[in-house]
Amino acid sequence: MSDFSEAFAAAFALIISFESSLAEIVGLSLQISLIAVLLASLIGLPLGAALAVFRFPGRLTLVVILNALMGLPPVVVGLIVYLLLSRSGPLGTLGLLFTPTAMIIAQTILITPIIAALTRQSTDTLWKEYSEQFRSLGTRPDETVIALLWDNRFSLVTTILAGFGRASAEVGAVMIVGGNIDHVTRVMTTTIALETSKGNLALALGLGIILLCLALGVNAAAFLINEAAVKRHG
Amino acid sequence: MDESRDSSANKGIRLNQNQTTEPNILPLVLDNVSYEVNGMRLIKEMTLALKSGSSTIILGPNGAGKSMLLRLCHGLIKPNDGTLSWQGPSGDNASFYQAMVFQRPVMLRRSVTANLHFGLKSRGLSRTERNQITEDMLQITGLTRLAKTPARSLSIGEQQRLALARAWSLKPEVLFLDEPTANLDPAATHSLEEIIGTIKATGTKIVMSTHDLGQAKRLADEVLFLYRGRLLEKAPADKFFEAPQNDLAEAFLKGELLWWHRQELKPPSEIKHRGDQ
Numbered sequence: 001m002s003d004f005s006e007a008f009a010a011a012f013a014l015i016i017s018f019e020s021s022l023a024e025i026v027g028l029s030l031q032i033s034l035i036a037v038l039l040a041s042l043i044g045l046p047l048g049a050a051l052a053v054f055r056f057p058g059r060l061t062l063v064v065i066l067n068a069l070m071g072l073p074p075v076v077v078g079l080i081v082y083l084l085l086s087r088s089g090p091l092g093t094l095g096l097l098f099t100p101t102a103m104i105i106a107q108t109i110l111i112t113p114i115i116a117a118l119t120r121q122s123t124d125t126l127w128k129e130y131s132e133q134f135r136s137l138g139t140r141p142d143e144t145v146i147a148l149l150w151d152n153r154f155s156l157v158t159t160i161l162a163g164f165g166r167a168s169a170e171v172g173a174v175m176i177v178g179g180n181i182d183h184v185t186r187v188m189t190t191t192i193a194l195e196t197s198k199g200n201l202a203l204a205l206g207l208g209i210i211l212l213c214l215a216l217g218v219n220a221a222a223f224l225i226n227e228a229a230v231k232r233h234g
Numbered sequence: 235m236d237e238s239r240d241s242s243a244n245k246g247i248r249l250n251q252n253q254t255t256e257p258n259i260l261p262l263v264l265d266n267v268s269y270e271v272n273g274m275r276l277i278k279e280m281t282l283a284l285k286s287g288s289s290t291i292i293l294g295p296n297g298a299g300k301s302m303l304l305r306l307c308h309g310l311i312k313p314n315d316g317t318l319s320w321q322g323p324s325g326d327n328a329s330f331y332q333a334m335v336f337q338r339p340v341m342l343r344r345s346v347t348a349n350l351h352f353g354l355k356s357r358g359l360s361r362t363e364r365n366q367i368t369e370d371m372l373q374i375t376g377l378t379r380l381a382k383t384p385a386r387s388l389s390i391g392e393q394q395r396l397a398l399a400r401a402w403s404l405k406p407e408v409l410f411l412d413e414p415t416a417n418l419d420p421a422a423t424h425s426l427e428e429i430i431g432t433i434k435a436t437g438t439k440i441v442m443s444t445h446d447l448g449q450a451k452r453l454a455d456e457v458l459f460l461y462r463g464r465l466l467e468k469a470p471a472d473k474f475f476e477a478p479q480n481d482l483a484e485a486f487l488k489g490e491l492l493w494w495h496r497q498e499l500k501p502p503s504e505i506k507h508r509g510d511q
Contacts, residue, residue: 233343
């Protein structure tokens with residue numbers, strides 16, 4: 001028990017001092033996950049909205065697949081990206097394995113389906129309300145997608161934050177494609193896994209607390225944004 | 235809230251006077267048009283023509299097919315049978331000359347001004363033109379002081395006025411109105427009718443559905459009476475209200491309920507209550 005409380009004390013001391021090794025790990029985590037969320041949003045938002053608006057053969061199959069991909073296991077994504085990027089793989093010549101770029105690729109693949117599927121769901125509801133009016137006005141397809149994304153902006157912020165939460169919390173994919181190399185590809189989740197198995201509970205716990213606070217902060221932000229939106233736009 | 239106070243008393247505003255110009259898309263001719271959903275025929279073999287220069291009110295009880303007829307005319311749904319054609323010179327490009335206001339106003343989650351801009355953008359107007367028209371429309375419909383307000387926080391009456399302004403700003407030759415005052419109180423209804431009157435005065439053809447007889451009398455030049463998907467009577471308004479030819483129309487005008495089999499209502503004395511001896 002004393003081990004436990006000591007570990008907590010050390011963890012808090014570590015967070016308060018925020019020494020450079022810790023800062024480096026937190027910084028890299030945020031950098032990778034934010035870029036991954038940005039890329040996934042650029043693909044997922046228009047894709048999700050388009051799936052809500054346009055009717056074409058195979059659409060339902062695509063929606064089902066997309067929903068299924070939301071539960072994509074991170075280690076499997078890691079494995080696939082590993083195979084693609086490894087020396088003998090199709091993209092091996094790029095030399096990206098065990099770099100932050102590889103981690104960004106893996107996380108982007110992981111969360112694009114989440115953002116696209118959630119975007120499709122919420123856009124679908126809005127489109128049911130808007131479709132007759134838009135068709136009456138003769139709104140062009142590209143204008144329709146942009147307008148739906150804009151009018152749905154508050155619930156999409158929640159969607160994007162959900163993607164960010166998933167990216168920053170997963171360990172399987174970044175562990176496999178990043179390799180947890182000190183000062184290069186070590187992020188919060190991989191460090192926690194490594195330091196726990198090494199018995200260095202203070203650092204693991206300190207990072208764990210930061211990760212928890214991040215998750216809490218992200219969710220609080222999502223909640224407040226939604227509240228404000230409901231108040232303003234009804 | 236005084237809905238009528240600042241409505242269409244609109245001196246000095248340039249309205250689009252297309253009264254004198256020739257129609258671009260009218261008349262609209264429906265030939266034997268039927269529409270069905272899941273085997274249920276909602277519009278049955280309807281043949282009629284809508285001409286420019288008069289306002290047409292579609293009357294009938296709930297479920298008569300009023301909304302369906304408007305949607306068919308506006309092109310939102312396609313008939314399963316029969317043909318529908320705009321016979322004016324620009325008939326091939328008819329959707330450009332029409333607009334529609336729905337029973338429940340569809341408000342974009344943006345400001346009042348942005349809602350008006352959105353409609354105009356779909357017509358490819360420049361920013362300067364959009365600004366000018368938006369300003370005019372806000373003034374005519376009495377929404378200027380609400381220009382920056384989020385549209386969805388307006389009262390339902392104000393929302394419907396905005397929907398009407400958005401439709402009118404497109405300068406349509408034909409404006410379809412689907413029971414636009416069905417959810418409004420008398421003051422808001424009055425305000426909306428005033429605006430509709432102004433739109434009519436600029437030469438826009440109004441095609442409006444309602445089950446409000448008073449409203450029909452106030453706005454109609456011509457009446458279509460629908461019942462269970464059929465057009466039972468089409469007549470000039472004065473003739474229709476004075477002496478309807480169809481017995482169901484007559485019953486409707488008298489405020490009688492139209493039952494499926496036109497059965498007589500039992501007088502209250504004949505209805506047995508529980509506990510009666």
